[in-house]
Amino acid sequence: MHKANxxxxxxxxxxxxxxxxxxxxxxxxxxxYLRELExxxxxxxxxxxxxxxxxxxxxxxxxxxxxxxxxxxxxxxGVGYQVAPLxxxxxxxxxxxxxxxxxxxxxxxxxxxLMAYPSFAGLGFKIVVAVDCDASVVGTTVAGTEVxxxxxxxxxVREHEIDLAVLAVPHDVAQGxxxxxxxxxxxxxxxxxxxxxHVPVPVERIxxxxxxxxxxxxxxxxxxxxxxxxxxxxAS
Amino acid sequence: MHKANxxxxxxxxxxxxxxxxxxxxxxxxxxxYLRELExxxxxxxxxxxxxxxxxxxxxxxxxxxxxxxxxxxxxxxGVGYQVAPLxxxxxxxxxxxxxxxxxxxxxxxxxxxLMAYPSFAGLGFKIVVAVDCDASVVGTTVAGTEVxxxxxxxxxVREHEIDLAVLAVPHDVAQGxxxxxxxxxxxxxxxxxxxxxHVPVPVERIxxxxxxxxxxxxxxxxxxxxxxxxxxxxAS
DNA sequence: CGGTGTGAAATAATTCACAGCT
DNA sequence: AGCTGTGAATTATTTCACACCG
Numbered sequence: 272m273h274k275a276n277x278x279x280x281x282x283x284x285x286x287x288x289x290x291x292x293x294x295x296x297x298x299x300x301x302x303x304y305l306r307e308l309e310x311x312x313x314x315x316x317x318x319x320x321x322x323x324x325x326x327x328x329x330x331x332x333x334x335x336x337x338x339x340x341x342x343x344x345x346x347x348x349g350v351g352y353q354v355a356p357l358x359x360x361x362x363x364x365x366x367x368x369x370x371x372x373x374x375x376x377x378x379x380x381x382x383x384x385l386m387a388y389p390s391f392a393g394l395g396f397k398i399v400v401a402v403d404c405d406a407s408v409v410g411t412t413v414a415g416t417e418v419x420x421x422x423x424x425x426x427x428v429r430e431h432e433i434d435l436a437v438l439a440v441p442h443d444v445a446q447g448x449x450x451x452x453x454x455x456x457x458x459x460x461x462x463x464x465x466x467x468x469h470v471p472v473p474v475e476r477i478x479x480x481x482x483x484x485x486x487x488x489x490x491x492x493x494x495x496x497x498x499x500x501x502x503x504x505x506a507s
Numbered sequence: 508m509h510k511a512n513x514x515x516x517x518x519x520x521x522x523x524x525x526x527x528x529x530x531x532x533x534x535x536x537x538x539x540y541l542r543e544l545e546x547x548x549x550x551x552x553x554x555x556x557x558x559x560x561x562x563x564x565x566x567x568x569x570x571x572x573x574x575x576x577x578x579x580x581x582x583x584x585g586v587g588y589q590v591a592p593l594x595x596x597x598x599x600x601x602x603x604x605x606x607x608x609x610x611x612x613x614x615x616x617x618x619x620x621l622m623a624y625p626s627f628a629g630l631g632f633k634i635v636v637a638v639d640c641d642a643s644v645v646g647t648t649v650a651g652t653e654v655x656x657x658x659x660x661x662x663x664v665r666e667h668e669i670d671l672a673v674l675a676v677p678h679d680v681a682q683g684x685x686x687x688x689x690x691x692x693x694x695x696x697x698x699x700x701x702x703x704x705h706v707p708v709p710v711e712r713i714x715x716x717x718x719x720x721x722x723x724x725x726x727x728x729x730x731x732x733x734x735x736x737x738x739x740x741x742a743s
Numbered sequence: 744c745g746g747t748g749t750g751a752a753a754t755a756a757t758t759c760a761c762a763g764c765t
Numbered sequence: 766a767g768c769t770g771t772g773a774a775t776t777a778t779t780t781c782a783c784a785c786c787g
C-alpha cells in the first residue's frame with residue numbers, strides 16, 4: 272500500500288516542535304479545558320484560574336497547571352489565565368485553528384444522526400458529504416448534507432479535500448470499507464463500529480457497547496463499595 | 508479519609524475481591540477481549556492464545572496475559588486459553604452476567620438512533636424505555652421502544668427496575684436532568700452531552716466533538732512525523 | 744518448541760511541596 | 766493574600782526477561 276495522497280503540507284508559521292511533547296492524557300483533557308473556556312467566555316468572563324477550571328471539570332488544579340504548562344507559559348501568578356489567548360493556544364495545539372473536512376461513511380441511523388449533530392461546525396469540523404451503498408438512502412439529504420454512493424468515495428475525497436472519515440457501517444464490513452477509505456486518501460478515522468481496524472492512519476474509537484460495559488463495571492463496583500448508605504458524596 | 512474496607516480475604520468462593528484489583532486500563536481492554544472471543548467463537552474456534560488475541564486487537568501479548576491474569580489463572584502453557592470459560596470469566600468480571608435495564612433520556616436524533624442500535628441486546632443491556640419532554644416525540648415508538656414524557660421518570664425507573672440512563676439531551680440542560688435522573692434512582696449515566704456532570708454516581712462519557720478533536724490532533728502529529736515516506740507500519 | 748505467569752526494571756502520569764511572582 | 770510553575774516523590778502501567786509447564 273502506498274500513500275495515494277500527495278497533499279503538499281507547505282508553509283507553517285511556527286509551532287511544530289510541540290506535538291511530540293504532550294502526554295496523551297493531557298491531550299484528552301485539553302478538549303475539556305477548551306469547552307470550559309468557551310463556556311465561561313460566553314458568560315463574559317475574561318479571566319480564570321486553574322482551581323476554578325479544575326472545580327468545574329472534576330480534576331485537580333495542579334493537573335490543570337501541568338497540562339497548560341505543556342503549551343508554554345500562559346498564566347500570571349496571583350491573577351490566573353486570560354481566557355482569550357489561552358483558548359487560542361489550546362486550539363492551536365490541537366490543530367483546531369484550521370478547518371477539517373469530514374465525510375460520513377454509512378448513512379444508517381447513527382450516520383444520519385451525526386450528519387445533523389449541531390456542535391461540530393463551531394469547532395472547525397465541517398461535515399461535507401456522506402456516502403452509503405444502500406440504494407434507499409443514496410440521494411437523500413439530511414440536514415443539508417447529501418448522501419452519495421460509496422463508489423464515488425475517491426473522487427469525493429479529492430474534490431472536497433476531505434481529511435477525516437466517520438465510519439458508521441455494520442461492523443462486519445468495517446475493515447474492508449476502512450481500507451477503501453484509506454485508499455481514497457483519508458488521513459484519520461473516527462470508528463463507530465466495534466471492529467478493531469488495521470489501518471496505517473490514526474483511528475479514534477467510539478464504542479457504545481464498550482462504554483456501557485465500562486459503566487456497568489463501575490456501577491457494580493460502586494454498589495459494592497457503598498452497600499447501603501445515603502448518597503452524600505458531594506463533600507470532598 | 509481512612510481505608511474503610513476491612514474485608515478479610517477469607518471466605519468468598521471466588522470473585523468479589525476482584526473489583527478493587529483491576530486497573531482501569533485493563534477493564535477497558537476486557538471489553539475488547541470479550542468481543543474478540545465472541546468473534547472467534549462464532550467461527551467455531553474453541554481455543555486461542557494471548558499472541559493471537561493481541562495481534563487481532565493491536566496490543567501486546569504480555570499485556571493480554573497480564574490482563575487475564577487479573578481474573579485468576581485460566582490459561583494452559585503450550586495450549587492457550589479455552590474460549591468458552593474465558594468468555595464467561597470476563598463477562599463475570601465486568602458484571603455482564605446479569606441484565607442491565609437502560610432508559611434513554613432525550614429522544615432526539617442521537618437518542619432515537621441508540622434506541623434502534625442492534626448490538627446492545629446481545630450484551631445484557633436492555634433498552635426498556637425512552638423519555639423526552641418534547642411533545643412532538645412523546646408517544647412515538649422507535650424500534651419497539653416507546654417514548655414517554657420526562658415527568659414519568661421516577662415511576663418508570665421504579666416500575667421497570669432501571670439501572671442505567673443514557674443521557675442524550677441538549678447540553679445546557681444536561682446537569683439539571685442528570686440530577687432528576689439520580690433522584691429517580693438511577694445508578695449510572697452514559698453521558699452523550701459535552702457537559703461535565705456533577706453527580707454522585709459513575710458517569711461514562713461519550714463526547715463526539717472531543718473524539719474528533721483528539722483525532723485531529725493525532726492526524727496532525729502523524730502528518731508531521733511522516734512528511735513524505737511510504738506507510739509501511741505493518742512490520743513489527 | 745510454543746505457550747503461560749510473573750518478579751523486576753522501565754516508563755508514564757499524578758500528586759506533593761514549595762519557590763517565586765503580582 | 767492568591768495564584769502559577771515545577772523539581773522531586775509517589776503511584777500507576779507497561780515492558781522485559783525468564784522460570785516453568787504440556
